[in-house]
Amino acid sequence: MRSNFLPSRLALPLLLASLVGCATSGGLEPVGQLAPADGLAARESLAGHAAEGAAFPDIDWWTAFGDPQLDALVEEALRGNPSLDAADARLRQASARAGLADAQRKPTVGATAQYSGLRIGETVAPEPIGGQYSGVELLSLGFDHSFDFWGGKRAQWEAALGQARAAEVDAQAARLSLSANIARAYVALAAAYDDLDVARAEEARATGLQDLSGKRVRAGLDNRMQLERAQASVASARQQAQAARQRIDAARNAIAALLGQGPDRGLAITRPTLLQAPAPGVPAVLPSELLGHRPDIVAARWRAEAALRGIDASEAAFYPTVNLKAMVGLASIGLSDLFRTEAGLVQGGPAISLPIFDGGRLRARLDESDAGFDLAAADYNGRLAVALREVADAVQGASALDARIATATEARDAADQAWQLATQRYDAGLGTQLDVLAAQQPLLQLDQLLAGLRAQRLVAAIDLDEALGGGLELPAPASTH
Template sequence: MIPIPASSFLPRAARPLLPAVLALALAACASSGGLQPQGRLLEADSLRSERTLATSDLSVSGFPASDWWRSFGDPQLDVLVAEGLAGHPSLDAADARLRQAEAQAGLARADRLPSLSVSGGYTGLRLPESMAGDEMGGHYAGSSQVAFDFSYGIDLWGGKRASWEAAVDTVHAAAVDAQAARLALSSGIVQAYVELDRAWRANDVAEQELERAQKALQLVRQRQTAGIDSVLQVRQAEGRIPVAHQQLQAAQQQIDAARTALAALLGQGPDRGLSIARPLALQVAALQLPGVLPSALLGRRPDVVAARWRVEAADKRIATARTRFYPSFNLTALAGVVAPSVGDLLESGSTFAYLGPALSLPIFDGGHLRAGLAEADAQYDLAVAGYNQTVVDALREVADQVNAVRSLQQQSQSQQQAVATAESAFDLAGQRYRAGIGNYLDVLATQAQLLDAQQALTTLHARQLLAAARLSQALGGGFEPSAGDAGAPASSSSSVSPHS
């Protein structure tokens, strides 16, 4: 940057040359030609999803409520989510990032404003006669001074404003990120709670299996005493007992692990999990699918909204980088008083002043400005790519969970029939065995089939609950965009055209 003084400070003979000098400087200045971003924001409606979502038998309604987990019908779950949202470390980190973004926006705003400072001091000096001679040497001289320093970089091309707007957009993104962190945490708590419910149901199945094994062993022993069965049948029946105990122990380990996971999600130690009671019978609520997908999803997903704000911030940074190619004008002024003593500071002869307007224009910088603009363009393209990928992933997550809900409903109905059939077969095999017209191998086979069917039904029930939770999360989890979020441009035209 080469400073060019104001014409009033030039010698009179040199003033006619000023226009020529300016013209030469403008011709030689750094150019931003040929540099522009390549990214284009994805239009959500171009992602076809009507056929996939039309096959869903979910009723058409609005988006989930902000307290969507209440649909599971368990007051303890409501308490746990509220506790987790009250102060988990991940939320503290998200809030700290928001405050950091707000502070950076404050710095960008301050850079647009003039600065004024005041300074005062006292200076004393005594030089030896051997150095300064008789006139100046050997005497002590002091002075007091008070000065006001004013400076202002005039924003001729709007670069500072664009930089501040980019910082404000980053604040918006950080605020939405904080909401996304809360959604992720509440969803994590719900899913961990579903896992706790599944572990308890697995414990119930293991207890039923142990009860069946104990009753079978009792019957076989009675028949062995009566001389009907041999020791082989007794050993076969005894072998089912430790297997059932192992399944009980495994279920208890899963209960303990789910409690520990919940305690961590609450930001507490493992002992907090010990006070978490068994979940109530969690309800698989009748899920509803908004009829305005996919375009409306963009404003209801916090990750999509945050990505869009990052695109806007990157767009403003391009504008800032472009203004660095243009001339800049800075105004500096210094005024104050200097006197040998404090009492003389108010005298008119003690005042001094300095005014320093300066115009600077980049001519040759080794490609520094072009590299900076190219980097800003690339950052914009990265933000656009991130936004586009987030939109694609958001719609995929909705489709995946809709398909999962539909399929799991059908699987659950089929598996309930399988359990009923296995129970009937086991009862019939037991009756035939007690009547002496059946063998114990039939009892063992039908007992194993019943156990497998019950375990599969327990897993399917948990998967249904998880699909319900994940669908609510995929639909934004009740996120309500603010007026500013709703107004952020979502098309490429507003972001790219200024740089063309």
């Protein structure tokens, strides 16, 4: 009898072993690859802009503009903002998921107290079994643990941990983006005030020309054409001033919204006192060192590594799993007998399971994991290329704007000399007031041009600081694949 029983107990494991090849991961693998940073040619484009001793921005890069009000606005925004709250909530959510994945790797112990009653009718079983009610009290302590021989659960935990680290970097990226957007809105506010100054000066000039033209028309020295032109110039200058005031209001409202406040908060923002933008320069260690400073690149790298761990977890699902369950407890029909020695109950043992035919579920899951890595790798490679383009655009744009500002300043100095000369000739009785007003017009136009160029130069400096990562140092994962 015993000799016949043993072969029957081995039959099922042998059958399982014979069918191991039915559920297989063969032929499935990702096709994407993470591009090396130095593989993207950028040294020649950036070489002319690599300043001696240039470094990555400071963590509080906006202080380089020398405006205490801007410093206070950025600090206020970073203390609490709805967009930052959302990023922090996503971080907590990802951290909780990582904690859940870690908990799946550990044994579980649980206690149970149970009462169960049963009465079998006499039509089913005669007395003494039928017609009697019996109750069973059960107290038990259970143990459950699934051994991670193939590293699948560890891979799931590492994937969740990678996603949590990516969310942490995303929170830093949100702070960098917020501070940069505040700085840009602040520059727009400063530019609107400069445009208002020029519009007011132009209105004063056009009003003087209108008064002079009116006198000449009344004296019969001129026709009404000049007067009509002067009146049009006055109206145009007033329209420019109105447009500048509208931009001031819009910039204040934008800053208030970035602070997470209502538009009334913007009314307390005074005129900016921004200094000259810093000279453009990039560190000589680009592009490789950019990986640890750009939060979007670091986050994309973490997500790619998390996707690789997800592939490992999907592959581990093809292998056998070993689970150990045990239970100790007390059971009796009567409560008075529950704590007697005879009431002891022990149950336990290992269980082995192996996927054989699953309708392609495991292969589909692995294929999905492979595609997830390909998608993450493509996102990382794309962000790396965009980052280098943004650095090049910002530093090249800043250098070009410096050259344009220098040329416009020369033209403005020449126009100022012409205006002063016309004023001196008028004071000496050698020229007319009309000559003075005419010479002032190109000077004001160049003032407006310079104001716009300086604003663009400040924005280029902000763009460069943001493109270089805003002073953040974020360790990226070292891939093991």
